[in-house]
Amino acid sequence: MSAKTRLPVGQEAIQLKGWFNAHRFLLLRRLSQAFFLLLFLLGPWFGIWWVVGTLAGSRTFEVLPLTDPLVLAQSIVAGHLPEVTALVGAVIVLAVYALIGGRVYCSWVCPINPITDAAHWLHERLGLQKGWQPKRTTRFWILGTVLLVSAITGTVAWELINPITMLHRGLIFGMGFVWALVVAIFLFDLVVSRRGWCSHICPVGAFYSLVGTKSVLRVSAVNRVDCDDCMDCYAVCPENHVISPALKGKDGETPLILSPDCTNCGRCIDVCSVDVFAFTHRYDNRAKKTVSTAVDAATEQAA
Known part of the structure; x- marks a missing residue:
């Protein structure tokens, strides 16, 4: 267990983003x-x-x-x-x-x-x-x-x-x-x-x-390469089985949480200290690429 997973859920987000930003969707x-x-x-x-x-x-x-x-x-x-x-x-x-x-x-x-x-x-x-x-x-x-x-x-x-x-x-x-x-x-x-x-x-x-099976509004793990495996998103999500396919997907796989079980509560956005998650739409498949992928792309372009 890492030092971050031993912290109380959301504590790191509170320290880095402030209490309000770490609870904004819960308050809303x-x-x-x-x-x-x-x-x-x-x-x-x-x-x-x-x-x-x-x-x-x-x-x-x-x-x-x-x-x-x-x-x-x-x-x-x-x-x-x-x-x-x-x-x-x-x-x-x-x-x-x-x-x-x-x-x-x-x-x-x-x-x-x-x-x-x-x-x-x-x-x-x-x-x-x-x-x-x-x-x-x-x-x-x-x-x-x-x-x-x-x-x-x-x-x-x-x-x-x-x-x-x-x-x-x-x-x-x-x-x-x-x-x-x-x-x-x-x-x-x-x-x-x-x-x-x-x-x-x-x-x-x-x-x-x-x-809501085909709903437009979705949560995306757009910055999943920045995930530090603190597990806070899993701890707060009422349907945490929906997270892994988006968060742990490989480059080229959608970062969108597409499961209709997702409640769009926004708590994963609140508690993530490195801002992995964000609200977007189901047609937005953009995801921050890994360093190796970015280097490969630059190399191919130079060649």
Whole structure:
């Protein structure tokens, strides 16, 4: 183990870039999550009805309809014909997340994400074991089950137990049982399965990963030749299996993180002291070349 890997995660980035620059995307994510949640609470709490509805379905300024495509899909398989506004709202949401990355919803919008992040932080602080790790395909099986149950029962099945929707309702009508659900998810990630809920269980994350399969916004290990193997990016990434293909790729192989599992959270950018990672688009395959490759290219040009 190198001296750098023994440092606390992100400590070197804080020393070299400053605390703010080593946490900027984390802070922006928290502001984004709070912003979207507050938009929906302005009406019930303060009588300011800019947005009416929930993340499942809403109308902004009485003009812009937005519909959760997963809710719409459950409604359709349940045998309910959607209204035109619901279809339009779902198309808008699908287009946005198909462009910026489906699982951006998970890291920048979902109000459950701060809860699971807090569980992971405490898990690491307490030095707990990794715990049970379901297969990553588990969430897709759960997604399929949700649609099947909706078709059989004629209901929008997941919304009956969806912690995102229940948390929203709890903040308006009183938390009550919702606290038990929130605590259950926290404890599940803390002591049962590290990062288990978002990475292995949640069907919403599974759905949005499918939506973002060909998304344009991507993280790139553009300066991967500068990597000092501190492993901080792996430590903070909620889906750290997506890093290696881009970071450890050879010259000529794409530095882009193309896996739809990537949440575009930006934490790898935050904690990297040598600025290996950056946001870019899926058509940007540029990567800083190794010294030997650069020398070879110069030699060929001179010849």
